[in-house]
Amino acid sequence: MKKLINSPDTVVADALAGVAAAHPSLAVDIENKVITRASGPQAGKVGLVSGGGSGHEPLHGGFVGYGMLDAACPGEVFTSPVPDQMLAATRAVNGGAGVLHVVKNYTGDVLNFQMAAELAADEGIEVVSVVTNDDVAVQDSLYTAGRRGVGATVFVEKIAGALAEEGAGLDKVAGVAREVNERSRSFGVALSSCVVPAAGKPTFDLAESEIEMGIGIHGEPGRRRVPMATASDLAAAALDAIRADLPLSGDLLVMVNGMGGTPLLELYVVFNEVRRYLEGQGGRIARNLVGNYITSLEMQGFSVTVCQLTDALARLWDAPVDTPALRWGR
Amino acid sequence: MDADVFRTWITTAAGVIEEQRDHLTQLDAAIGDADHGINLARGFSAVVTALETAAPATPGAVLTLTGSTLISKVGGASGPLYGTAFRGAGKALGDTADVDLPGLAAALEAALAGVQRLGAAREGDKTMVDALAPATGAFSKAIAEGASDADALTALAEAAQAGAVATISMQALKGRASYLGPRSVGHEDPGAASTALILGALRDAALAGR
Numbered sequence: 281m282k283k284l285i286n287s288p289d290t291v292v293a294d295a296l297a298g299v300a301a302a303h304p305s306l307a308v309d310i311e312n313k314v315i316t317r318a319s320g321p322q323a324g325k326v327g328l329v330s331g332g333g334s335g336h337e338p339l340h341g342g343f344v345g346y347g348m349l350d351a352a353c354p355g356e357v358f359t360s361p362v363p364d365q366m367l368a369a370t371r372a373v374n375g376g377a378g379v380l381h382v383v384k385n386y387t388g389d390v391l392n393f394q395m396a397a398e399l400a401a402d403e404g405i406e407v408v409s410v411v412t413n414d415d416v417a418v419q420d421s422l423y424t425a426g427r428r429g430v431g432a433t434v435f436v437e438k439i440a441g442a443l444a445e446e447g448a449g450l451d452k453v454a455g456v457a458r459e460v461n462e463r464s465r466s467f468g469v470a471l472s473s474c475v476v477p478a479a480g481k482p483t484f485d486l487a488e489s490e491i492e493m494g495i496g497i498h499g500e501p502g503r504r505r506v507p508m509a510t511a512s513d514l515a516a517a518a519l520d521a522i523r524a525d526l527p528l529s530g531d532l533l534v535m536v537n538g539m540g541g542t543p544l545l546e547l548y549v550v551f552n553e554v555r556r557y558l559e560g561q562g563g564r565i566a567r568n569l570v571g572n573y574i575t576s577l578e579m580q581g582f583s584v585t586v587c588q589l590t591d592a593l594a595r596l597w598d599a600p601v602d603t604p605a606l607r608w609g610r
Numbered sequence: 611m612d613a614d615v616f617r618t619w620i621t622t623a624a625g626v627i628e629e630q631r632d633h634l635t636q637l638d639a640a641i642g643d644a645d646h647g648i649n650l651a652r653g654f655s656a657v658v659t660a661l662e663t664a665a666p667a668t669p670g671a672v673l674t675l676t677g678s679t680l681i682s683k684v685g686g687a688s689g690p691l692y693g694t695a696f697r698g699a700g701k702a703l704g705d706t707a708d709v710d711l712p713g714l715a716a717a718l719e720a721a722l723a724g725v726q727r728l729g730a731a732r733e734g735d736k737t738m739v740d741a742l743a744p745a746t747g748a749f750s751k752a753i754a755e756g757a758s759d760a761d762a763l764t765a766l767a768e769a770a771q772a773g774a775v776a777t778i779s780m781q782a783l784k785g786r787a788s789y790l791g792p793r794s795v796g797h798e799d800p801g802a803a804s805t806a807l808i809l810g811a812l813r814d815a816a817l818a819g820r
Binding site: 356361362364386387392418419428479483484496499500501 | 635639642643644645648649652681682683684685686687688689690691728729784785786788789790791793
């Protein structure tokens with residue numbers, strides 16, 4: 281398997297060195313694997329920390345900067361970071377107003393962030409955790425690990441980050457983060473597998489004519505395998521799944537996200553099909569993102585995330601942001 | 611059993627996990643995200659280094675250091691869960707210099723309790739608990755029935771192994787494999803498999819150290 285790496289063992293550290301070299305606005309602690317804003321903690325501002333396995337870039341490190349995250353902790357590829365990293369990040373961004381942990385609902389992320397929050401509390405840092413769980417492909421029940429946190433995490437980080445930047449308190453920032461998560465749903469489709477560098481071979485095998493519906497962001501399989509179909513049919517299948525759980529009328533924030541190996545050309549084809557479908561439901565795409573925001577290494581495929589906007593959420597979405605991966609209004 | 615036996619346990623376990631690294635990762639690829647062997651091998655290799663550097667003096671200290679190193683180095687769900695297991699066992703041993711089998715059984719019970727508290731998994735959920743719980747039960751039972759040390763340790767390792775194999779027919783209700791629903795049936799749980807390897811290493815180290 282061909283990969284642009286020096287060694288599977290150093291891929292995360294080597295990439296972090298690249299991030300540091302490319303983005304002077306970020307401070308990158310390569311040894312402890314923590315990315316923070318170079319400007320340091322801001323007194324009186326709620327700090328936002330997120331993190332998760334590597335391989336989903338630009339999530340989360342690409343969203344560190346003005347109007348979004350204060351710190352990100354990248355783990356090994358597809359592996360949650362460890363509590364030490366999260367604690368270091370939490371300390372580094374604590375401006376005295378408390379720290380919000382944005383956690384994707386995966387068992388590993390949840391357990392490690394839980395341990396980190398307890399350690400931070402022992403040091404007197406107030407931490408609130410918001411767990412995102414927007415993936416409708418997973419049945420949400422008491423008898424599973426629950427729905428996965430995927431695309432809505434980008435919306436949560438942007439909107440909660442904007443509110444924190446305005447000086448809101450920890451409760452308010454956590455509240456808007458939960459609100460965005462509750463109003464958002466996602467569904468993903470994979471056309472191909474991905475290759476974890478240390479494993480060196482595809483995580484799963486898909487026949488040339490097959491696709492996986494309801495894929496997660498780690499190559500973990502989804503709801504079912506089906507024959508390949510047109511962009512129009514696949515967009516409809518994804519939105520049918522979302523519609524079962526979230527009304528699609530009114531003003532919507534919509535992300536058509538590439539899984540890492542999908543040409544932007546194709547993402548725009550999908551976006552147009554998504555627009556057509558939503559208009560048929562009485563929905564209006566008031567804001568959008570089309571591109572690679574929460575990826576799964578080199579996987580081909582896409583996910584759709586829909587968030588029901590309110591005027592307040594739209595205003596926070598439009599607020600200035602200045603990060604490596606999202607930048608406007610400043 | 612003194613600190614050396616426990617050190618031997620951990621280094622033996624590290625060796626077996628390194629040997630079985632690809633197998634564990636393949637099990638994980640089927641129902642998870644293809645990194646269990648890679649992560650545990652990385653963690654145990656760090657543990658071996660930590661044990662050489664710090665040279666903890668008591669069995670409890672060996673296991674506590676093993677646990678905290680796993681929490682710091684592994685990540686994923688395995689780091690907190692295996693780390694909590696070893697830390698729980700280490701704390702249960704206190705500063706005893708020489709651990710007898712009932713003491714070891716109590717430590718394993720503490721490990722199980724810690725894992726279940728953190729991960730909220732029950733027996734039958736297709737997780738590491740399905741190896742750890744029957745192993746602990748069989749070990750305590752054998753001791754209570756007056757089995758020889760060798761027989762009790764063998765009961766421990768064999769129940770863990772049987773428990774891991776029994777996960778094949780289970781549907782996962784916890785962890786990443788639960789996303790698969792019925793499609794998780796037919797695959798051995800990687801966490802149960804690695805737990806059985808670790809407990810097999812315990813039997814080998816304890817028998818060799820008697």
